[in-house]
Amino acid sequence: MALGIYISVPFCRSKCTFCNFASGVFSRDRMQRYVDRVCADMADSARIAESLGAVYERDVDTIYLGGGTPSTLAPDQPEQLFQSVRERFRVLPDAEVTVECAPGTLSAEVIATLLRCGVNRVSMGVQSFVDQETRAVARLHDRAITLADLDRLRAAGLANINLDLIAGLPHQTEESWRYSVRELIASEVPHASVYILEVDEDSRLGRELIAGGQRYHAHHVPDGDQTARFYEIACDLLTEAGIAQYEISNFARPGFESRHNLKYWTRRPYLGFGVDAHSMLLARQLHPDFPESTAAVRFSAADDLDRYLAQTTSEYESSCVTQRQALEEEMFLGLRLNRGVALDALCEHRRSPLPPAFHAVVREVTENGLLQESEGRLLLTERGRLLSNEVFARFINL
Ligand code: SF4
Structure with missing residues (x-):
């Protein structure tokens, strides 16, 4: 990719x-x-x-x-x-x-x-x-x-x-x-x-x-x-x-x-260079036999110019994105798009069923008029777009 x-x-x-x-x-x-x-x-x-x-x-x-x-x-x-x-x-x-x-x-x-x-x-x-x-x-x-x-x-x-x-x-x-x-x-x-x-x-x-x-x-x-x-x-x-x-x-x-x-909103890989630049690359370990394995790796350089210039090229903050975190990210990034998030793609990327808590949150946010399902995709409603941060927060720590 x-x-x-x-x-x-x-x-x-x-x-x-x-x-x-x-x-x-x-x-x-x-x-x-x-x-x-x-x-x-x-x-x-x-x-x-x-x-x-x-x-x-x-x-x-x-x-x-x-x-x-x-x-x-x-x-x-x-x-x-x-x-x-x-x-x-x-x-x-x-x-x-x-x-x-x-x-x-x-x-x-x-x-x-x-x-x-x-x-x-x-x-x-x-x-x-x-x-x-x-x-x-x-x-x-x-x-x-x-x-x-x-x-x-x-x-x-x-x-x-x-x-x-x-x-x-x-x-x-x-x-x-x-x-x-x-x-x-x-x-x-x-x-x-x-x-x-x-x-x-x-x-x-x-x-x-x-x-x-x-x-x-x-x-x-x-x-x-x-x-x-x-x-x-x-x-x-x-x-x-x-x-x-x-x-x-x-x-x-x-x-x-x-x-x-x-690329950011659809979680495609990118490399960032310079102060406070973030990178996300797919993890090599991703394998269909290991559905809970690391999905991606994120890393970033210092967010301050002096610190950045003082560091060596190796000093990155890094973290692994688990399959569960990847699902959270797919929701709070993908829902920013008007076309929303395709439910079948979510399952495909996870290679395992969506957790029950996910369905409960979707139901609750939909009943509150902030989310809607259309042709297999989840989308923010107009009101949901205005209150998007509240919707995104509901998909954290599922
Ligand atoms: S100081 Fe102004 S021009 Fe520079 S990054 Fe901030 S908003 Fe942009």
């Missing part, structure tokens, strides 16, 4: 107030040390997979350079990363190759670099088309910059583009949110991601919201009910425009679903 490769690039031009990722602004020198280290990890990846009892494939059909803002790298650095991938793996001719970019970083030189690296898909963190909203969260772009970048990408032949929007930004109103979603539709991109602002201790804005303060425009953040309404509005407007929802946060015109991200 061909692999997906994810490379984390934890560098940005500035830190957005809502950001809870392990990313920041760093010197050119640290960026180069990081790129060298990621390439060393790639060189060592077959040995690490072997030592963890995992199946290591050389064929790769998706590559995703995420962040952070990979487009802040110097032009020779993405080239070094992609060259390293191509030296270690066989990148299939029709591979999907995505790079995340921030509007305002797509100079002609950067776009030329992306093309030289074989990039055929770009994901842009627009977040809003309303300048007051992007300014409030310390983004460095505005609507005009985003539209100019889109024009430049298309002129260069890069038309497979995703735009991210965030519902719940400071100063957002229903009217301004509708405007952003309509601008996205008018831009005619084939893919959209709609996220709900996360409020947690890991971002400056999240901490201020929890503290009830006013810094970072926290007192202008719409409440949870409004944000949930914005999400529903986006689902309706995008669907009407032919950009169909296929995952809780993702929408695409037919044929433009993210092949890389689908």
Whole structure:
């Protein structure tokens, strides 16, 4: 089974107030040390997979350079990363190759670099088309910059583009949110991601919201009910425009679903490189005669840049995924997809009957109107999508 490769690039031009990722602004020198280290990890990846009892494939059909803002790298650095991938793996001719970019970083030189690296898909963190909203969260772009970048990408032949929007930004109103979603539709991109602002201790804005303060425009953040309404509005407007929802946060015109991200939701193997990058490979021990054997191996690097650079390539956190955990994962990842989870595939993957507790949970969640069964598949209902975390939690520790 061909692999997906994810490379984390934890560098940005500035830190957005809502950001809870392990990313920041760093010197050119640290960026180069990081790129060298990621390439060393790639060189060592077959040995690490072997030592963890995992199946290591050389064929790769998706590559995703995420962040952070990979487009802040110097032009020779993405080239070094992609060259390293191509030296270690066989990148299939029709591979999907995505790079995340921030509007305002797509100079002609950067776009030329992306093309030289074989990039055929770009994901842009627009977040809003309303300048007051992007300014409030310390983004460095505005609507005009985003539209100019889109024009430049298309002129260069890069038309497979995703735009991210965030519902719940400071100063957002229903009217301004509708405007952003309509601008996205008018831009005619084939893919959209709609996220709900996360409020947690890991971002400056999240901490201020929890503290009830006013810094970072926290007192202008719409409440949870409004944000949930914005999400529903986006689902309706995008669907009407032919950009169909296929995952809780993702929408695409037919044929433009993210092949890389689908690997995560359908538990296909992937290798992640760099800070906080996670990998999941099938376990070599999987055998029909051992239904309770390990199904997969997960491992990840340090989630902090300093620790990552200080570690050797061998220092991974790893864990084995048992058949029972694999079932939990198939549910809470697969139910994110509109097409849901096929019941016969669940049994096939397990090679043993589903446990009674599983059927009891399905019955209970279905009776609560959060789940439905259709043509042998389990799917979230519309209400279930809004309360998805509660549904997913019910499938843990079956
Ligand atoms: S550009 Fe993305 S990764 Fe970087 S600070 Fe902003 S939200 Fe975080």
